[in-house]
Amino acid sequence: MAPRWRANGLVTFLSDYGLQDSYVAQVKGVILSHAPQATLIDVTHLVPPQDILEGAFQLATVWRSFPPGTIHLAVVDPGVGTARRAVLLGAENHFFVLPDNGLATFVLADAASVLAWHLDRPAFFRSPVAPTFHGRDVFAPIVAALLSGYEPAVLGTPIDASDLIRLPIPIIRREDARTVGPVVSIDRFGNCRTLIRREQLPGPPDRLVVQCNALVIRGLARTFADVPPGHPLALIGSHGGLELAVRDGNAADVWAIRRGDLVEIRIEGS
Amino acid sequence: MAPRWRANGLVTFLSDYGLQDSYVAQVKGVILSHAPQATLIDVTHLVPPQDILEGAFQLATVWRSFPPGTIHLAVVDPGVGTARRAVLLGAENHFFVLPDNGLATFVLADAASVLAWHLDRPAFFRSPVAPTFHGRDVFAPIVAALLSGYEPAVLGTPIDASDLIRLPIPIIRREDARTVGPVVSIDRFGNCRTLIRREQLPGPPDRLVVQCNALVIRGLARTFADVPPGHPLALIGSHGGLELAVRDGNAADVWAIRRGDLVEIRIEGS
Amino acid sequence: MAPRWRANGLVTFLSDYGLQDSYVAQVKGVILSHAPQATLIDVTHLVPPQDILEGAFQLATVWRSFPPGTIHLAVVDPGVGTARRAVLLGAENHFFVLPDNGLATFVLADAASVLAWHLDRPAFFRSPVAPTFHGRDVFAPIVAALLSGYEPAVLGTPIDASDLIRLPIPIIRREDARTVGPVVSIDRFGNCRTLIRREQLPGPPDRLVVQCNALVIRGLARTFADVPPGHPLALIGSHGGLELAVRDGNAADVWAIRRGDLVEIRIEGS
Numbered sequence: 001m002a003p004r005w006r007a008n009g010l011v012t013f014l015s016d017y018g019l020q021d022s023y024v025a026q027v028k029g030v031i032l033s034h035a036p037q038a039t040l041i042d043v044t045h046l047v048p049p050q051d052i053l054e055g056a057f058q059l060a061t062v063w064r065s066f067p068p069g070t071i072h073l074a075v076v077d078p079g080v081g082t083a084r085r086a087v088l089l090g091a092e093n094h095f096f097v098l099p100d101n102g103l104a105t106f107v108l109a110d111a112a113s114v115l116a117w118h119l120d121r122p123a124f125f126r127s128p129v130a131p132t133f134h135g136r137d138v139f140a141p142i143v144a145a146l147l148s149g150y151e152p153a154v155l156g157t158p159i160d161a162s163d164l165i166r167l168p169i170p171i172i173r174r175e176d177a178r179t180v181g182p183v184v185s186i187d188r189f190g191n192c193r194t195l196i197r198r199e200q201l202p203g204p205p206d207r208l209v210v211q212c213n214a215l216v217i218r219g220l221a222r223t224f225a226d227v228p229p230g231h232p233l234a235l236i237g238s239h240g241g242l243e244l245a246v247r248d249g250n251a252a253d254v255w256a257i258r259r260g261d262l263v264e265i266r267i268e269g270s
Numbered sequence: 271m272a273p274r275w276r277a278n279g280l281v282t283f284l285s286d287y288g289l290q291d292s293y294v295a296q297v298k299g300v301i302l303s304h305a306p307q308a309t310l311i312d313v314t315h316l317v318p319p320q321d322i323l324e325g326a327f328q329l330a331t332v333w334r335s336f337p338p339g340t341i342h343l344a345v346v347d348p349g350v351g352t353a354r355r356a357v358l359l360g361a362e363n364h365f366f367v368l369p370d371n372g373l374a375t376f377v378l379a380d381a382a383s384v385l386a387w388h389l390d391r392p393a394f395f396r397s398p399v400a401p402t403f404h405g406r407d408v409f410a411p412i413v414a415a416l417l418s419g420y421e422p423a424v425l426g427t428p429i430d431a432s433d434l435i436r437l438p439i440p441i442i443r444r445e446d447a448r449t450v451g452p453v454v455s456i457d458r459f460g461n462c463r464t465l466i467r468r469e470q471l472p473g474p475p476d477r478l479v480v481q482c483n484a485l486v487i488r489g490l491a492r493t494f495a496d497v498p499p500g501h502p503l504a505l506i507g508s509h510g511g512l513e514l515a516v517r518d519g520n521a522a523d524v525w526a527i528r529r530g531d532l533v534e535i536r537i538e539g540s
Numbered sequence: 541m542a543p544r545w546r547a548n549g550l551v552t553f554l555s556d557y558g559l560q561d562s563y564v565a566q567v568k569g570v571i572l573s574h575a576p577q578a579t580l581i582d583v584t585h586l587v588p589p590q591d592i593l594e595g596a597f598q599l600a601t602v603w604r605s606f607p608p609g610t611i612h613l614a615v616v617d618p619g620v621g622t623a624r625r626a627v628l629l630g631a632e633n634h635f636f637v638l639p640d641n642g643l644a645t646f647v648l649a650d651a652a653s654v655l656a657w658h659l660d661r662p663a664f665f666r667s668p669v670a671p672t673f674h675g676r677d678v679f680a681p682i683v684a685a686l687l688s689g690y691e692p693a694v695l696g697t698p699i700d701a702s703d704l705i706r707l708p709i710p711i712i713r714r715e716d717a718r719t720v721g722p723v724v725s726i727d728r729f730g731n732c733r734t735l736i737r738r739e740q741l742p743g744p745p746d747r748l749v750v751q752c753n754a755l756v757i758r759g760l761a762r763t764f765a766d767v768p769p770g771h772p773l774a775l776i777g778s779h780g781g782l783e784l785a786v787r788d789g790n791a792a793d794v795w796a797i798r799r800g801d802l803v804e805i806r807i808e809g810s
Binding site for chain 2: 026050078130
Binding site: 287288289290291292293294295296297298299300302303306310319320348349350351352400401402403406 | 550552583584587598601606607
């Protein structure tokens with residue numbers, strides 16, 4: 001039996017539009033023109049321009065904090081105006097409206113099952129469509145239509161979710177006594193976040209050695225205050241993956257860690 | 271017959287208040303104290319301090335994305351506390367609440383007809399009025415009053431829209447085979463935007479040569495992906511004017527273009 | 541008689557979470573999951589990481605712009621995951637949900653009377669609680685519970701407000717003909733703000749000399765436009781304290797003033 005899709009009125013919005021221009025508000029204006037009761041929540045608009053990986057990571061960290069029926073609008077879209085597809089996804093009763101360019105990579109990896117539709121029906125778009133601003137002219141009207149009660153099958157053509165574009169997810173390499181994976185995102189505090197989950201660690205927390213560049217940490221902490229101010233620590237972050245931090249400091253700055261740098265976790269003495 | 275002014279509950283808010291202080295929230299608190307059902311949408315608060323031209327440009331790009339009955343609050347106000355007037359404008363059933371200092375320049379140029387009122391009735395202001403924060407103490411209460419159903423004529427004294435202050439709009443110079451105009455705003459992506467509209471170009475898109483400083487582009491593109499990554503292009507941007515860009519790059523940085531620099535469009539071979 | 545606590549549906553939100561990550565939205569998602577009708581207003585999320593004093597200052601400037609019944613959520617929380625208490629305060633029919641670490645210092649100093657509860661009942665938290673993200677897993681659920689009508693006494697254990705942690709408030713020193721106090725916060729415009737109130741000045745405005753580092757100003761202005769562009773001035777700012785500014789300029793940059801620098805006000809000729 002098909003799930004009952006039903007928008008709850010909440011819309012999250014993630015983009016690389018920045019905060020200095022009116023792009024974000026233009027998108028919201030189009031949504032509110034057709035669905036004035038919508039509640040719009042910004043995730044972030046400071047994804048670096050065209051940085052799909054960072055957008056995908058941020059989207060992955062946020063969607064489960066919202067209730068079923070929420071629509072997640074995500075636009076990091078270097079291929080705007082090309083043949084890249086606009087798509088609607090349904091996963092665990094959440095909706096995702098976004099370009100098919102890898103932005104949904106981690107949602108696709110996490111969600112139990114995903115349904116997908118190609119948004120190929122210009123009758124639902126704004127007219128004319130500006131070839132450089134599908135956020136306003138394609139995605140926003142679709143969000144408004146969902147909020148107004150249109151069924152996904154009316155808005156687009158079903159496609160196979162396995163055909164959706166995925167980013168080459170950074171590989172997590174596991175050997176007997178070692179796990180290695182890259183820093184995928186660095187937050188405002190300089191915390192360096194990986195996708196390595198607790199169950200992927202090679203041993204018990206107190207026997208681990210975590211290394212990234214010149215930084216070497218023994219054992220896993222539970223929270224920042226487990227170490228003295230200024231000291232580094234490794235912990236499972238609130239996003240669910242291994243994270244390197246400095247208490248009351250900025251790990252990325254202090255230890256010169258950049259996105260893509262490898263984190264290695266091994267068992268002490270091995 | 272006078273138009274029926276009727277607020278729809280939406281309020282856009284543009285300012286140079288920045289995001290590090292509580293100024294924006296103070297304004298919102300005053301509005302919501304009197305009109306708790308209002309829906310407040312930030313346009314941007316990162317207009318450079320006192321930069322009326324940039325504020326006017328952003329306001330021009332956003333208001334038509336909202337439905338009739340929307341109130342647009344715009345505060346870039348170097349003259350706060352002086353004799354500069356606070357005004358209410360009505361144009362195409364949109365309201366504008368702002369200082370009379372040029373912020374409305376492009377709205378006045380675009381809108382079919384504009385009605386204006388001088389907000390000269392302190393009974394509608396917060397008391398006392400802080401001489402440095404009319405956003406909170408003058409403009410916000412007026413927005414709240416509009417949302418509560420007060421007619422413009424109750425809130426202020428009618429004035430002639432032709433007396434409103436306009437910025438010296440950057441001149442677009444058109445000769446037979448040439449159009450010249452300045453870059454008016456540079457967005458987060460480094461796209462350099464002019465006010466030159468499609469119908470002001472000197473010839474058909476594929477015969478044009480567009481030049482700005484050392485950057486020379488042949489022909490107009492439709493969207494970023496019409497050129498290879500890293501290549502420059504000229505196109506009609508989503509704001510409706512000619513725009514210079516670099517695909518997946520930053521035209522302003524790469525080509526050292528700054529606001530005010532002139533863009534010349536000529537017919538090839540001429 | 542105990543006051544009737546009743547949330548009005550408005551929630552302000554202040555933090556040091558920044559705007560590049562999804563942390564702010566995760567908190568909002570939890571609140572809206574349980575209280576979908578809430579109206580959430582950002583105060584600022586750009587408090588410098590772990591800067592409790594700046595957070596406390598911003599909170600002090602904003603709360604009275606909102607109506608009674610508003611919930612103020614404030615999270616600058618270097619001690620997250622330690623034994624520092626999570627607390628709920630009630631003051632003048634406003635609620636404050638925050639860590640007990642000094643963030644409420646200026647609210648406590650200003651409000652007529654304050655009631656306080658220790659939020660010590662995990663049944664109201666999200667489960668499990670991430671030890672590094674109490675904003676999402678402890679404070680947000682409490683905000684939602686308040687919005688849903690739970691009484692403070694159900695959510696926590698009454699504590700004595702005099703036991704709450706206060707920052708060592710920068711001392712304002714008053715002598716016969718002199719008042720001295722530090723710059724506590726510098727805003728986006730470079731305005732340098734102190735906590736020195738009008739009634740703490742040593743004499744009438746036109747007889748005062750205000751000095752900070754190399755900057756010396758005679759007399760108090762009422763608003764920026766009282767001096768020519770580019771000139772410095774001292775005035776009572778919209779936050780209610782003495783402020784140093786440069787008209788159409790940035791006082792902190794031009795005069796190399798930093799937070800903590802002392803401002804001295806003396807009577808001319810003394």
